[in-house]
Amino acid sequence: MPLTAPTSERLMRIEQARDLVFQGSTTDVQQGVSPWIAQSWQRCLDMGLQPEQHVGFDAVSAQHMRHVKEASRPLVQAAQPVLAELARAIADIRYFAILTNAEGIVVDVHGAVDRQDRRADAIARVGVDLSERSVGTTSISAALTELQPVWLHRGEHFFKDNSVYSCAGAPVFGPDGLCAGMLDLTGIETMERPALKHLVRRSARSIENSWLLSTGHALVLRLNWPGNQPGDDSDGLMTLDQDGHITGANPTARQMLSLSPASAGQTLHASEVFASPWENLFDTAGRATQELPLWSGLRLQTQATRAGGRAVPVPPPVADLPLATGPKALKDIQTDMIRQAVQQARGNVAEAARALGISRATVYRKLGAPRQ
Secondary structure (H helix, E strand, O other), X not given: OOOEOOOHHHHHHHHHHHHHHHOOOOOOHHHOOOHHHHHHXXXXXXXXXXXXXXXXXXXXXXXXXXXXXXXXXXXXXXXXHHHHHHHHHOHHHOEEEEEEEOOOEEEEEEEOOOOOOXXXXXXXOOOEEXXXXXXXXXXXXXXXXXXXXXXXXXXXXXXXXXXXXXXXXXXXXXXXXXXXXXXXXXXXXXXXXXXXXXXXXXXXXXXXXXXXXXXXXXEEEEEEOOOOOXXXXXXXXXXXXXXXXXXXXXXXXXXXXXXXXXXXXXXXXXXXXXXXXXXXXXXXXXXXXXXXXXXXXXXXXXXXXXXXXXXXXXXXXXXHOOOOEOOEOHHHHHHHHHHHHHHHOOOOHHHHHHHHOOOHHHHHHHHOOOOO
């Protein structure tokens, strides 16, 4: 049977590691638990927490929860179908799913929660604060701190009150690349199942992709490395608006393209990532996979799809304009178009140049303006 039983040897190593950390020593701790667990224990001690303390599993105030619900609405909506399927997958092993925001506050619960068991009812409630400061080391606080999938078993939790839990957790990132919350799978006095770390990671990825695709966009790009055809959960996903600005990307795409989380009020343009005309992404939408060069020197397999399958108008490059329209000469048409683009960009020459698919130098030259 491919399960890891909670052997006395495993639990003994955890207990020995706890003794070392709680007595102020970090020697040989890694032989019992992962370094990030010991670090979380130490943070709890530094906050004045003690392992023997009772854990209240307190809910946040009603006012705070109203704000949390409103801010978490996109996350919860994107997670609903994923959590429903996940609940079916874990129904027979006495685990349930908890979704929290980036603070560790529960925003949704799915699965077979035994409400007669106060240990389950205590944590599986919307509004409960499961942050490290409130309930010590858990998969919730660990995933939100480490920003990676984790597995915790029994005594690896800081408080003894929580030593009945076994849990897997993974962070969930929003389209802007920032951590928006985490997904947790928890069981009570159950057999250790570290394979759940893989399940929770895949489920978190599905939530991220669902959220990204639910946001406004004109084009979806599926990205993968040469030799791997786009079309599965391992793809990087990126969305663009009709002007070629990147409106969102999943963590895989951000790793492939070395993209940092988006800053408020700042957007990146596709022309700053791909070393080829960004208009081609729209022109080839719905067709076969193509290989595109990046400014980094690498190449990616890409597959473009228009939102809703509808045609999206793309501003033509200046070089593709007709030779004349009415009495105006070509250079006057070009100048008018560039001036209009700069006005629409509120004077931002770089943004206007990206929208037109030309260089900033061309904008300055056509308008006869001094370079900034």
